Amino acid sequence: MTELKHYFAPTSLDQAVECLKDGDVTILAGGTDLTPQSQAGRIRIKRTLMNIRHIPQLSGITLEGREIRIGTLATITEIMEHPLVRQHLPVLVEACNHFASDQIRNAATLGGNICNASPAGDTLIPLLLLDARVELASMPEAKLYRHSMPLATFFVGPGKTRRSLCELLTCVRIPLPGEGHVAHFHKLGTRPALDISTISIGIGGTLREGVLTNVRVAFGAGGTGARGAEARCRHHRQGRRHRPRRGRTDRRRARHRLVSQGNDP
Ligand SMILES: Cc1cc2nc3c(=O)[nH]c(=O)nc-3n(C[C@H](O)[C@H](O)[C@H](O)COP(=O)(O)OP(=O)(O)OC[C@H]3O[C@@H](n4cnc5c(N)ncnc54)[C@H](O)[C@@H]3O)c2cc1C
Numbered sequence: 531m532t533e534l535k536h537y538f539a540p541t542s543l544d545q546a547v548e549c550l551k552d553g554d555v556t557i558l559a560g561g562t563d564l565t566p567q568s569q570a571g572r573i574r575i576k577r578t579l580m581n582i583r584h585i586p587q588l589s590g591i592t593l594e595g596r597e598i599r600i601g602t603l604a605t606i607t608e609i610m611e612h613p614l615v616r617q618h619l620p621v622l623v624e625a626c627n628h629f630a631s632d633q634i635r636n637a638a639t640l641g642g643n644i645c646n647a648s649p650a651g652d653t654l655i656p657l658l659l660l661d662a663r664v665e666l667a668s669m670p671e672a673k674l675y676r677h678s679m680p681l682a683t684f685f686v687g688p689g690k691t692r693r694s695l696c697e698l699l700t701c702v703r704i705p706l707p708g709e710g711h712v713a714h715f716h717k718l719g720t721r722p723a724l725d726i727s728t729i730s731i732g733i734g735g736t737l738r739e740g741v742l743t744n745v746r747v748a749f750g751a752g753g754t755g756a757r758g759a760e761a762r763c764r765h766h767r768q769g770r771r772h773r774p775r776r777g778r779t780d781r782r783r784a785r786h787r788l789v790s791q792g793n794d795p
Pocket residue numbers: 556557558559560561562563564565566582602628629630631634637638639640641642643644645646650651652653697698699700723724725726727
């Protein structure tokens with residue numbers, strides 16, 4: 531069902547966040563989640579449909595100091611072909627390589643993958659491993675206001691994030707990985723690359739003299755109600771299994787570990 535009355539295609543960030551003040555707006559980026567979800571009746575398109583694809587401030591992949599900024603509108607194809615990403619964030623390229631077909635990759639945006647918050651979202655795994663932060667913009671008064679938070683705290687459940695209705699995701703910021711950083715992504719699905727994952731896993735850490743430390747594991751799942759979770763252990767020798775404590779769900783345990791080890795600012 532839809533209550534759509536207006537279509538709006540802003541050409542600046544100010545126009546977009548001004549429009550979001552209304553609270554009754556559906557944001558459209560590549561439309562590869564939104565279109566099938568609204569056709570299947572799983573979501574309701576609100577009174578205003580706002581197409582953000584003509585806002586230059588939301589595009590681009592750049593090096594800013596010691597971090598890589600990826601605009602929310604960067605498509606999966608742009609990300610996997612960009613020299614900065616290929617040089618510094620190969621695990622993100624690996625995940626993009628497993629992402630759908632060429633047609634979907636050409637339209638699907640990074641921001642859409644994050645805001646859809648599916649536990650099967652392929653880019654979420656490497657971004658969690660890489661300590662990415664998301665930047666959000668809003669206009670509470672007459673002025674543009676931006677704030678950021680770690681991706682690890684952005685998600686509150688499958689399909690749910692901390693983004694408020696009047697906020698727009700503008701970009702993702704990823705610190706340049708330190709020396710010796712290694713990370714890998716693996717995805718299992720019924721038809722690899724053309725289907726959502728059944729389960730995906732990413733492992734990262736610092737490799738020095740054959741010993742892997744600062745190990746971080748992130749995993750996600752789609753399909754049968756399985757849930758994504760992440761976990762981290764500080765000193766983890768290569769080949770030794772990380773055994774999480776019993777007694778909590780994976781998700782709660784994972785959040786506990788991230789917070790208790792000072793991952794949040
Ligand atoms: C055939 C097919 C195969 C697919 N395969 C995969 C796959 O292998 N791996 C995978 O991870 N995904 C897959 N997907 C899902 C989808 O392509 C991705 O999640 C994609 O990244 C969504 O991006 P989009 O730009 O199309 O988002 P949209 O559909 O435009 O938006 C998705 C959601 O995010 C919101 N949104 C978008 N941008 C912003 C923003 N800047 N600020 C706030 N909210 C925003 C929208 O309002 C909407 O709720 C597949 C989809 C299809 C149809």
